[in-house]
Amino acid sequence: MILHTGMRTDIPAFYVPWFVNRLRAGEVCVRNPYDPAQVTRYRLDPAVVDLIAFCTKNPAPMLPHMDLLAPYGQFWYVTITPYGREIEPHVPAWQDVARAFRQLSDIVGVCAVGWRYDPILIDECHTIDFHKRMFAAMAEELSGATEMVVISFLMRYAKTRRNFPESREVTHAECMELGAYIVETARAYGMIVYPCGGGRAGLAQFGADVGGCMTPRIYEQALGRRLNFPHYVRQRKECDCYLGADIGAYDSCPHLCRYCYANTHFTRVQRNRRRHDPASPFLIGHAEMGDRVHDAVQVSWLDVQESLF
Secondary structure, three states, rough: EEEEEOOOOOOOHOOOHHHHHHHHHHHEEEEEEEEEEEEEEOOOOOOOOOOOEEEEEOOOHHHHHHHHHHOOOEEEEEEOOOOOOOOOOOOOOOHHHHHHHHHHHHOOHHHHHEEEEEEEEEOOOOHHHHHHHHHHHHHHHEEEEEEEEEEEOOOOHHHOOOOHOOOOOOOOOHHHHHHHHHHHHHOOOOOEEEEOOOOOHHHHHOOOOOOOOHHHHHHHHHHHHOOOOOOOOOOOOOOOOOEEEEOOOOOOOOOOOOOOOOOOHHHHHHHHHHHEEEEEEOOOOOOOOOOOOEOOOOOOOOEEEEEEO
16 A cells, blocks of 8 residues: 655654654554544554655655665655745755755655655746746756656645735646746756646646656556555546545644645644644644544555566
C-alpha cells in the first residue's frame, strides 16, 4: 500500500521528531477529519507499506534521518516557489530549499523526487515576466536532480478566498502563455511538465504530460517495481491522481501560506501546534474517551513477478 504524509500538512518541515518516533514505534494513529472520533491505526512496516509519499516545502529537517526511511519505497514532491514572506511567511528562501532538494535527490534518486512550482498566482508584483525569470533560474538550479516539475494555477477555494482575499483567478490566456514557456524551459533542463488540476488539457499541445502528477505510473517509476493497485475512485473530478491514506492533520501547517487550502485560520494552527506531542501516536493530541479505533487493512501491492528493470 501507499501512505501519504503531505496532503494535509508538512510533516518533514515541522514534525520530524514525531515522525521519527512513529517509524521506530511501527504504527501511527490518524483521526478522520470529518469524524474525529473515528481513528485509523496504520502499521509502519515495509512488509505492508510499499511506498511513503511526501509533499513538503522544506525536506532539510528529515535528511539526517533518511536511514529510517531506507527500507521503504519513497516518492517526494518538494515545492519551490518564488514568493516572499508576504505570501509564504515561514517558508525558507528558495535557494536553501533547492540545496536540500539536491541532497534529497542524491539519496533517493532522480526518479523519486519531483519539483512543484505551484500554485502560480499572478498579480502586479508576480507578473508573467516575473514567473518566466524565476522559473528559468530555479530550473537551472535543479537541473539533473529531477526529471519532472508540476505546475498549477491558483484555485480560489473557500479557505483561499478567506485567507487571501486579494488574490484572483489566473485567466486562460495567462495560463497558456506562461504554461507554454514553462514547458519549453523545463524541456531544456531535462524535465517534463505535469499540470495539476483544472486547465490541463490546453497545455498538452505544448508537450506537457496531462496524465496526472501522482499516478500509478509515477509511483512505479519511483519504486522501480510494478504494483497491483486496488480500484480507486478519484477524489476530485479534475484530478487523475491516485491518493489514499494520509497520516497528517488539517490546520496544523505553520508555513501559513496564504493560498493554502489545508489551513482554515492561523489561530487553529496555533492551537493545534500547542496540542502536538512528539511522543503521541497522533500528530495532534492524544487518545480520547469515545475514540473508535480500528486497524487499517494493509497488504503489500508489490507484483512479485515483475520489476521495471
